[in-house]
Amino acid sequence: MAKFNLKINGKQQEVDVDPTTPMLWVLRDHLKLVGTKYGCGIAQCGACTVHLGDNAVRSCQLPVSAVGEQQITTIEGLSENGDHPVQKAWMEEDVYQCGYCQAGQIMNASAFLKSNPNPTDAEIETAMNGNICRCGTYTRIKKAIKTAANSQNA
Amino acid sequence: MTHIKTQYNRRSFIKVSAAAGGGMLIGFSWLNGCKPNTPEPEPGVAVPNEWFEINGYIKIGDTGMVTIYSPNPEIGQNVRTSMPMIVAEELDVPWENVVVEQAPLNTGWYQNQFAGGSLSIRLSWNALRMAGATGKRMLMEAAAKEWGLQVSDLTASEGIIKETNGERTIGYGEIASKAVGIEIPEEVALKEVKDFKLIGTSVKNVDGSKIVRGEPLFGLDFHREGMQLAMIQHPPAFGMKVKDFNEAEIKSMPGVKDAFIVDTSIAEPGGFDEKGFLQLIAIVGESTWQLMQAKKAIKANWEATSELESSDTHLRRLEKALVSGEVQESRKDGNPEAAFKKAAKVIERTYSAPFIAHNTLEPMNFFANVTEDSAELIGPTQTPEALEGSVSKLLGMPLENITVNMTRIGGGFGRRLYVHFGVEAAAISKKIGSPVKLIYSREDDMTQGTYRPTYRSVYKAGLDENNNLIAFTVKGAGLPEGPVFPNRFPAGAVENYSAEKIKAETNVTTGAWRAPRSNFTAGAEQAFLDEVAEAAGKDPIDFRLELFDRAIKDPVGEEHEYEAERYAGVLKLVKEKANWGETKQGVHRGVAAYFCHSTYVAEVFDMVMENGKPIVEKVWCAADCGIVVNKDSAINIIQGGVIDGIGHAMYSQLTFENGAPAQMNFDKYQLIRHSQAPKEIEVFFVENEIDPTGLGEPGLPPAMGALANALYKATGQRHYDQPFVTEKQVIG
Ligand code: FES
Numbered sequence: 001m002a003k004f005n006l007k008i009n010g011k012q013q014e015v016d017v018d019p020t021t022p023m024l025w026v027l028r029d030h031l032k033l034v035g036t037k038y039g040c041g042i043a044q045c046g047a048c049t050v051h052l053g054d055n056a057v058r059s060c061q062l063p064v065s066a067v068g069e070q071q072i073t074t075i076e077g078l079s080e081n082g083d084h085p086v087q088k089a090w091m092e093e094d095v096y097q098c099g100y101c102q103a104g105q106i107m108n109a110s111a112f113l114k115s116n117p118n119p120t121d122a123e124i125e126t127a128m129n130g131n132i133c134r135c136g137t138y139t140r141i142k143k144a145i146k147t148a149a150n151s152q153n154a
Numbered sequence: 155m156t157h158i159k160t161q162y163n164r165r166s167f168i169k170v171s172a173a174a175g176g177g178m179l180i181g182f183s184w185l186n187g188c189k190p191n192t193p194e195p196e197p198g199v200a201v202p203n204e205w206f207e208i209n210g211y212i213k214i215g216d217t218g219m220v221t222i223y224s225p226n227p228e229i230g231q232n233v234r235t236s237m238p239m240i241v242a243e244e245l246d247v248p249w250e251n252v253v254v255e256q257a258p259l260n261t262g263w264y265q266n267q268f269a270g271g272s273l274s275i276r277l278s279w280n281a282l283r284m285a286g287a288t289g290k291r292m293l294m295e296a297a298a299k300e301w302g303l304q305v306s307d308l309t310a311s312e313g314i315i316k317e318t319n320g321e322r323t324i325g326y327g328e329i330a331s332k333a334v335g336i337e338i339p340e341e342v343a344l345k346e347v348k349d350f351k352l353i354g355t356s357v358k359n360v361d362g363s364k365i366v367r368g369e370p371l372f373g374l375d376f377h378r379e380g381m382q383l384a385m386i387q388h389p390p391a392f393g394m395k396v397k398d399f400n401e402a403e404i405k406s407m408p409g410v411k412d413a414f415i416v417d418t419s420i421a422e423p424g425g426f427d428e429k430g431f432l433q434l435i436a437i438v439g440e441s442t443w444q445l446m447q448a449k450k451a452i453k454a455n456w457e458a459t460s461e462l463e464s465s466d467t468h469l470r471r472l473e474k475a476l477v478s479g480e481v482q483e484s485r486k487d488g489n490p491e492a493a494f495k496k497a498a499k500v501i502e503r504t505y506s507a508p509f510i511a512h513n514t515l516e517p518m519n520f521f522a523n524v525t526e527d528s529a530e531l532i533g534p535t536q537t538p539e540a541l542e543g544s545v546s547k548l549l550g551m552p553l554e555n556i557t558v559n560m561t562r563i564g565g566g567f568g569r570r571l572y573v574h575f576g577v578e579a580a581a582i583s584k585k586i587g588s589p590v591k592l593i594y595s596r597e598d599d600m601t602q603g604t605y606r607p608t609y610r611s612v613y614k615a616g617l618d619e620n621n622n623l624i625a626f627t628v629k630g631a632g633l634p635e636g637p638v639f640p641n642r643f644p645a646g647a648v649e650n651y652s653a654e655k656i657k658a659e660t661n662v663t664t665g666a667w668r669a670p671r672s673n674f675t676a677g678a679e680q681a682f683l684d685e686v687a688e689a690a691g692k693d694p695i696d697f698r699l700e701l702f703d704r705a706i707k708d709p710v711g712e713e714h715e716y717e718a719e720r721y722a723g724v725l726k727l728v729k730e731k732a733n734w735g736e737t738k739q740g741v742h743r744g745v746a747a748y749f750c751h752s753t754y755v756a757e758v759f760d761m762v763m764e765n766g767k768p769i770v771e772k773v774w775c776a777a778d779c780g781i782v783v784n785k786d787s788a789i790n791i792i793q794g795g796v797i798d799g800i801g802h803a804m805y806s807q808l809t810f811e812n813g814a815p816a817q818m819n820f821d822k823y824q825l826i827r828h829s830q831a832p833k834e835i836e837v838f839f840v841e842n843e844i845d846p847t848g849l850g851e852p853g854l855p856p857a858m859g860a861l862a863n864a865l866y867k868a869t870g871q872r873h874y875d876q877p878f879v880t881e882k883q884v885i886g
């Protein structure tokens with residue numbers, strides 16, 4: 001066990017955990033931030049996506065000991081009132097079916113749009129390919145990303 | 155107006171009121187923290203100070219806010235929005251005033267509280283309308299009494315009751331307290347379909363804002379103070395059983411509180427008790443990661459109790475079954491053998507599909523709190539009533555002492571019809587004497603069983619010299635159940651017809667997987683018909699329409715399961731919408747139509763080849779599911795079905811070596827991804843006033859056929875064996 005001081009969603013949080021523990025489980029079990037989801041544990045599904053600084057990362061592959069000073073943002077901290085352009089676009093397009101993958105999709109899409117505010121369809125597909133939606137909401141996700149991009153560029 | 159008997163009586167109402175008073179109906183609020191009834195995002199009216207229970211579906215607040223209980227499990231089919239819409243329509247309240255809460259299992263009040271067979275809306279259509287209409291009637295009676303008038307002197311709409319010949323109005327919220335004491339009417343009037351205001355529109359998912367904010371909604375998110383976590387380890391292969399394991403060593407690992415073998419067998423298991431393994435190693439602790447580490451350290455002695463089967467064993471069994479297997483169901487019209495002899499052309503083709511896993515993105519999990527005389531279960535189940543029954547058997551506890559609450563469910567596809575993970579949670583909770591949440595790892599989930607069976611079917615068709623289809627036969631075998639529906643199309647449309655559904659043995663456990671049997675048969679049959687149409691030199695849509703014409707005008711045999719007019723209807727609609735017949739350079743088209751779960755769907759795929767890879771550019775779907783309740787959400791579920799159908803036909807399979815699945819996670823098990831999904835999917839509905847059927851499943855099966863047929867046009871090769879990507883052809 002070891003103590004870690006983490007910056008999560010703009011707040012300082014202390015946890016006392018096994019240093020190998022992936023951030024996914026630190027968030028879910030220790031900090032009760034359960035918006036970040038477990039889907040595969042091996043970086044294949046993207047359900048656990050969070051932002052490390054500005055980058056989308058798979059929190060199931062990020063040991064707590066590797067975080068250091070870097071800022072972590074989870075779906076709970078993406079916006080104050082759920083009004084990030086990507087969240088708004090998701091609601092506008094009514095994207096979700098079961099909804100389980102969507103936090104990961106939104107975190108991946110929001111980091112992607114930051115680096116590429118005006119993506120082509122092909123760029124969206126490549127950027128989102130690591131996020132599985134078992135329910136098959138892919139066409140809506142793509143539409144929502146374009147809606148969000150347009151609203152940001154407007 | 156349609157009048158309908160309510161079938162409610164004083165007793166059922168008292169039962170549900172008592173349950174409500176006991177905190178069951180009102181109390182399930184853990185998901186929303188301490189503000190159980192706060193509507194989101196913006197309510198149309200203020201939060202009430204007092205709520206009045208009108209009936210088991212409706213609670214009205216003094217401000218006019220209305221809570222509607224959604225009875226069925228929400229697995230992504232969006233019944234948590236569409237079922238309350240039906241209640242709200244007949245109650246006649248503005249949707250902005252409505253908040254939705256998940257009802258717990260309550261067999262006294264609700265019927266058919268399950269998510270399966272695309273049946274939620276179909277089976278509850280009347281009950282939901284009645285609940286709304288009854289509420290409206292009671293409110294009107296209360297107002298009539300208040301004003302000294304008759305109900306016939308009043309009208310009610312949008313949450314407001316008006317006097318017909320006067321000025322007085324009163325809101326539902328203002329009269330709700332008085333409606334509570336009103337006798338439940340024995341008969342109520344329902345709206346005419348043409349008067350629907352809400353049904354048929356597009357209402358956004360009631361959980362949308364919570365989903366995008368990552369609020370705790372799912373079973374895996376559930377937390378209760380003092381609860382333990384548990385994980386299980388099941389044997390590595392079907393046909394194996396756990397004998398013992400390094401218990402002392404596991405117990406001494408960091409974070410492990412307990413480890414033991416748990417026996418989850420129950421007396422007289424039912425259909426939903428299907429599961430891979432009865433005895434499991436259970437590990438209990440407080441952190442998932444530590445439990446995962448402990449799981450890795452398990453050294454167990456597994457003993458083989460039956461044959462350890464491999465994929466080639468399965469193939470041999472299917473081939474043998476097709477020759478000499480036990481026929482489970484069959485049909486015969488005319489004399490197919492004689493017809494084949496005189497046919498000008500005979501085509502015979504074999505189709506196959508592997509075992510596949512459900513792979514809901516939220517792995518199996520359940521919370522259980524078992525005490526001496528009660529059991530509380532909370533989590534993702536498609537069949538709460540079956541779970542209650544199985545837990546009752548496991549614990550030897552009466553049903554009344556068991557409660558089941560449903561969380562939002564991270565995917566169902568049939569997987570959560572099976573209740574074993576809830577039963578396992580109860581068994582573990584009982585053993586440790588504490589509340590526990592059981593969590594499956596992805597690997598546990600994928601290797602545990604209840605798979606879609608593996609199938610193999612042989613289709614044969616005979617054309618006469620004028621290219622009329624004079625004979626059609628199908629023989630289909632499955633491990634363990636054959637995939638054939640003997641009375642479905644083309645039964646009734648061909649003079650000489652036979653169908654045989656054949657079973658064979660396996661110890662790999664199987665279960666209902668989205669659109670059971672149809673999820674293979676549609677693809678095989680629709681691809682086969684495409685080939686037959688080609689041999690006949692006919693357009694694939696015209697060829698099918700000719701067959702439906704026969705089934706309409708002069709049906710063969712005693713009965714068939716489908717309505718040929720509606721079947722033909724969706725084909726005609728998709729033909730028109732897709733501009734069928736138009737050709738575009740480099741664009742390859744495939745079509746398929748299928749009927750299952752009382753719904754008709756036809757699909758046209760446009761495919762292009764990019765760098766040797768097939769890309770579905772556009773899909774047109776036409777569906778006939780009767781009245782459409784929530785339009786955009788209905789479109790969503792069909793789109794999902796199309797993508798799911800393409801994904802599984804194209805990429806997914808589970809293979810076996812010595813009883814063990816060779817794919818355990820998404821690195822080896824391929825699921826369809828963004829770049830492989832169609833670029834666009836357009837959905838159209840046949841407009842009619844037929845009572846609604848379901849949509850959770852019917853969009854999927856025809857996609858497999860349309861995909862195979864478009865692939866043929868694009869690559870010049872027919873695809874017979876799923877997943878297509880593993881066939882030797884050009885794709886991939
Ligand atoms: S849980 Fe991290 S990628 Fe799947």
Ligand code: FES
Pocket residue numbers: 096097098099100101102132133134135136137230515564565
């Ligand atoms: S909405 Fe269910 S997994 Fe994406």
